[in-house]
Amino acid sequence: MKKIALFLIFILVLAGCDGNVKVRPIGDLGDEDDPDHEIEDSDNGNTGDTGNTGNTGDTGNTGDTGNTGNTGNTGDTGNTGDTGDTGNTGNTGDTGNTGNTGNTGDTGNTGDTGNTGDTGNTGNTGNTGNTGNTGDTGNTGDTGNTGDPGCVGNGRDEDGDGIDDNCDNCPSQYNPGQKNTSGDKLGDVCEAYWDYGLLKEIKFFDPFYNLQSSWNSTGGTWTYGSGKVSGSSTPYGQNYVYNFDVPNNTPYSVEATFYFSQGTINSSAAYTGVIFAQTGNSFYTCVFERKANRVSIWRTSGSGLSSVGNSNVTAPATDAQWHRLRVFYDGSAVKCTFADEAGGTGEVNISGTNVWSSMGGKTGLRVYNERTDFTSFVLYQ
Ligand SMILES: [Ca+2]
């Protein structure tokens, strides 16, 4: 009896073990709690997305706003109503978009405003620098369009960017896209680089093809060639003064582009530059000192001459390459920048007692112990 009882207990234990094993059915794998490990690289049909970066091949998006810093997008199509996007770069091949603003380099769009550098569009308004469009109105700086009212060109293109001097929002510097972030009359490359709101327009641009009555030479002869005026001086300084008084203490900027095509110089004190403020016999110049390879600001008061700041130019260009001086006055301080074709740069800043309490007056060109061909002069305000 005892043996039978022990056998029955053994059988019951075996049965209990089998009954307690729980095996998860295969069909339960992948339920709604499991993460989706798919990598999505082609978002379609999104609405109201913000802050997206690095998207590729997006289609059918609507109403996206405020996206910033998107890069490398390609092949976007069918987007509508996007506004306020900033900092996008590297987008190519976008087509069929409508109602977008602030974009660059798009093609095949309709109804866009505020764009630059677009081609092949129709019915757009308020754009600048576009080519190949038809039926657009209210644009500036466009070329090659049909049926557009706008500027009348003079057949010259000083900077070779494809935009006629009369229609170029920065006629002395290459900017085929005519990008103009501030929406005034001045392209970005011609703005004060730290404040696009400082200057508004080009007051005077002279590529020196014709002698204009707006110039007054003092102290010597200035000779016109084709697209240049040559000033030389040994040893006295020569000034070529633009006959327009810049209002005192309002922001303005003066720029000159020049070459050295007339050989070497001997004097260690040989200057080429711009006059950027003048009253009576007193004036300020910012000059490139060719032999010393530096940019300097000089103040002349009657017979007195004093240096008020200078900076060495790194990697200066050869004489046959272009050089450019640009002076900015913001209402209280002066910044003079130098740039050249070889990538040379220099910058001098003056303020406080080094500037007059009332800056303005005449502007112009200057050479001293130097032979220089100036190819353009620009006054910005
Ligand atoms: Ca041009």
Ligand SMILES: [Ca+2]
């Ligand atoms: Ca230009």
Ligand SMILES: [Ca+2]
């Ligand atoms: Ca501007």
